[in-house]
Amino acid sequence: xxxxxxxxxxxxxxGAIVQINCTYQTSGFYGLSWYQQHDGGAPTFxxxxxxxxxxxxxxxxxxxxxxxxxxxxxxxxxxxxxxxxYFCAVxxxxxxxxxxxxxxxxxxx
Amino acid sequence: GAVVSQHPxxxxxxxxxxxxxxxRSLDFQATTMFWYRQFPKxxxxxxxxxxxxxxxxxxxxxxxxxxxxxxxxxxxxxLTVTSAHPEDSSFYICSAGxxxxxxxxxFFGPGTRLxxx
Numbered sequence: 001x002x003x004x005x006x007x008x009x010x011x012x013x014x015g016a017i018v019q020i021n022c023t024y025q026t027s028g029f030y031g032l033s034w035y036q037q038h039d040g041g042a043p044t045f046x047x048x049x050x051x052x053x054x055x056x057x058x059x060x061x062x063x064x065x066x067x068x069x070x071x072x073x074x075x076x077x078x079x080x081x082x083x084x085x086y087f088c089a090v091x092x093x094x095x096x097x098x099x100x101x102x103x104x105x106x107x108x109x
Numbered sequence: 110g111a112v113v114s115q116h117p118x119x120x121x122x123x124x125x126x127x128x129x130x131x132x133r134s135l136d137f138q139a140t141t142m143f144w145y146r147q148f149p150k151x152x153x154x155x156x157x158x159x160x161x162x163x164x165x166x167x168x169x170x171x172x173x174x175x176x177x178x179x180x181x182x183x184x185x186x187x188l189t190v191t192s193a194h195p196e197d198s199s200f201y202i203c204s205a206g207x208x209x210x211x212x213x214x215x216f217f218g219p220g221t222r223l224x225x226x
Binding site for chain 1: 141143145151152153154155193202204208213214215216217219220
C-alpha cells in the first residue's frame with residue numbers, strides 16, 4: 001500500500017523557521033515533492049527531491065533521505081502569506097503523484 | 110509557460126444530472142493527465158490517469174462508469190460525472206506533466222468546485 005505521514009497542523013510565529021516532516025511507505029518511488037495550497041485554490045509546486053540531500057529555493061528548502069523514507073520542508077523567515085496547507089507527495093511510476101494528508105500551517109503575528 | 114486551465118470553475122447541478130469538466134494544457138502537450146478529488150480539509154485523492162488516445166486508468170474504489178474520462182487530444186481531457194448525487198460534491202482538480210528545467214513537473218489546473226443539490 002501507499003502511505004505518507006505528516007503532521008496535521010503546525011503553528012509558528014512570523015519571521016521564524018518551521019520544519020514540516022514527511023515519512024512515506026510506497027510501492028514505487030521516483031521522488032518526493034512538496035506542494036502549497038491556500039484555501040479554495042489549487043496546489044502549487046514548491047520543490048522536488050529525487051536524490052538524497054537538501055534543495056534550496058529562496059526561503060524554502062526541502063530535504064530527502066531515501067534510506068530513511070523521510071523528507072522535510074523547511075520554511076524560513078515566515079510571512080503571514082505562508083499560512084496554507086502543505087502536502088508532501090511521492091512521485092510514482094508513470095508520473096503519478098500520491099499526496100499526503102497535508103499539514104495546516106498557522107502563522108501567528 | 111506550462112499553464113493548465115479548467116472549465117468551469119464552479120458548477121451547481123441537480124441530483125441525477127451529468128456534469129462535464131474540461132482540463133486543458135494551454136501551452137504544452139500532455140499525453141497523460143491526472144484527475145483528483147478533494148473534499149473539504151482533506152487531501153487530494155487521485156481518481157484516474159487519463160491517457161491520450163486510450164482508456165483511462167482508474168484508482169481502486171473509483172467507479173469508471175460514474176466518472177467518465179476522455180482524452181481526445183494532447184491538450185484536452187474531460188471528466189464527466191454521470192448521474193451526480195450530493196455526495197459527489199467536491200473540488201475536482203486536474204494536472205498535467207511537463208518537462209521544465211530538466212524535471213518532469215506536474216502542473217495543476219485551478220480546480221472545479223462541484224455542488225450537487
